[in-house]
Amino acid sequence: MKIKAQISMVMNLDKCLGCHTCSIPCKQVWTNRQGAEYMWLNNVETKPGIGYPKKWENQEIHKGGWLGNDKDLRLRSGGRLKKFAGIFHNPDLPRIDDYYEPWTYDYELLVSSPAGQRQPTARPKSSITGRHIEIDWGPNWEDDLAGANETALDDVNFSGLEKEVYLKFKDVFMFYLPRICEHCLNPACVASCPSGALYKRDEDGIVLVDQERCRGWRYCVSGCPYKKVYFNWAKGRSEKCVFCYPRIESGLPTLCAHSCVGRIRYIGVILYDADKIKPAASTSNDQEVYKAHLEIMLNPHDADVVFEARAQGIPETFLIAAQKSPVYKLAVEWGLAFPPHPEFRTLPMVWYVPPLSPLIAGWEGSETDIAKSDFMRIPFKYLANLLSAGEETPIRFALKRLMALRKWMRSLRVDHKPNYQTLDEAGITGPMADEMYRILAIAKHDDRFVIPTTKRADSENMYNDRGTLGFPTKS
């Protein structure tokens, strides 16, 4: 058993407002530079839709992630030799138009135009060429289903569903999907980098691009199945979400999580067994990868695990944080959160609690047993395709628990008659219900974020070091 600690996140999609507040501080701190204008290390997509970059989930096109068959685990885009021989032109690299051509406006004209008959206008112009452009795609083009009747036909999560039906106005559904880098346990970006510039930090699992060693071979960009490594076109280097590591090291949440208006984001430590990564990732049945992923995660309350972790040098602060981790509770103890597209086999570590949704239009039956019928607007199959490789059982189980919790609270607060039956049916105990309510509904800062500080052995004077971390801005 090789124990490692991972800083990970859960996002509760049930509460995301789609306000994009998370994207703003991230943009302002990390990507407000030339060459990075088009990068949204945190972006919020409306589902159904093809997202940013276009069709990122479709690996037939983008060739990201891994293929596995119990014995063997290979990069979908090909092994070392193929990459080496084709290094001059990476056929799987997205085009910038798949994200969007970054643009700004002729704001200057608004104040400098001479007086005239008409209002001056600020035409859009490309941030790359400086020429005027027509805008026909952008970072959030499908916001609130805009144009989804056409684009969402290509959403892979409709597989096994009659997508045309769900894109009719009467039956349409939607929810938001905020996305950051998954800081995977088996990161395909790291594996794809010929120079070894990408790495996973041993102490907290954050995946970074070493800006000094990136030679711009751009295989990480195509290797990541979530398309969360971006290529800086002005500098010729790759950049990605850094999980706000300078903040994390000081015990502060990431900017996206800290600013989240819906308070949907949780950050905590997970202990896992690094020896089991390869077997788990190569599980041949797509639908079993999620289970294998869960099994890698170690129970931080287990005395053997704690003993072994101490012996292997996991700091005490990390152990304590792991025991109080909201991520562990949501993902493992309560079974409420799921990894996006586990079939990509990178073992992602930013998980999602699936959203509840209203009854479907014209629902006649009184049957609202989740195990038996599909009465919610968002088809369970759709959520399962997104979060558990199409296997509906765990998703239904999680939604059942979320519903039970609501019914339970209503019975307490509105009816003043505690309805124990609903809790029993969902396998929730009284104390568990209290804690779930506290963490999911109240979601105080300290319950959402349990982050150990990292001891900075190399820093003599922190004051002098300020502003030195992150992406190099000059040269």
Added chain:
Amino acid sequence: MGSLFQKLAFQVFPYIALTVFVVGHGYRYYADFYQWNSRSSELIDRDSLKVGITMFHWGIIFTFFGHFFGLLTPQDFLNKLGITSEIHEFVALYTGMLFGTMAFVGLLILLKRRLLKPRVHAASSTNDVIVLILLVFVVFVGTYNSYVKRFDVLYTIAPWIRGIVTLTPDQSLMNPVPWSYKIHILLALTLLGFSPFTRLVHIWSIPVTYFLRPYISFRRRFVDIP
């Protein structure tokens, strides 16, 4: 003997170029490692890149190896292996024609793209364009020589180059060499000296270690966590 020009060009200049090449790379590596890369423009214009970049690179890489082994290996040694100077010349000329043409056509496509594709043009530095133009000249003259001039280099240029490498330069060997060859050499030396200050530094970062390392790399940020 030879003129002053000849001495400067084939006895002094090669060492200046080589010194700048070595010191320049060292300087670049330590002073400017954030820019030590190929400045890929694939993201902003992928479709126009494929043919040109592939032809150019395979062409130039084989040409590079051809020059390296063809010129640095003494003919006497090859004779012992049974490779006569006729065979040597034959191989050198025809591979030179093939790969030189590949590289040249590739370069023209790349240059056209760099100047005419608006996004690529906007993202280019003057330096990027100069490198391409210099390469066009070097490759053009070299390939022209292999098609048209076909001068016997084995007992002239080749020993001169070996003399440079072994620090026993003898510029008189260059006396009978035609001007088109001399121009090729001088342009190539200029490119060599200029290369540390361009995107060409990417050549020395061929990622061979990819074959040796495990797929997933871990690194510690803080070495001594107590």
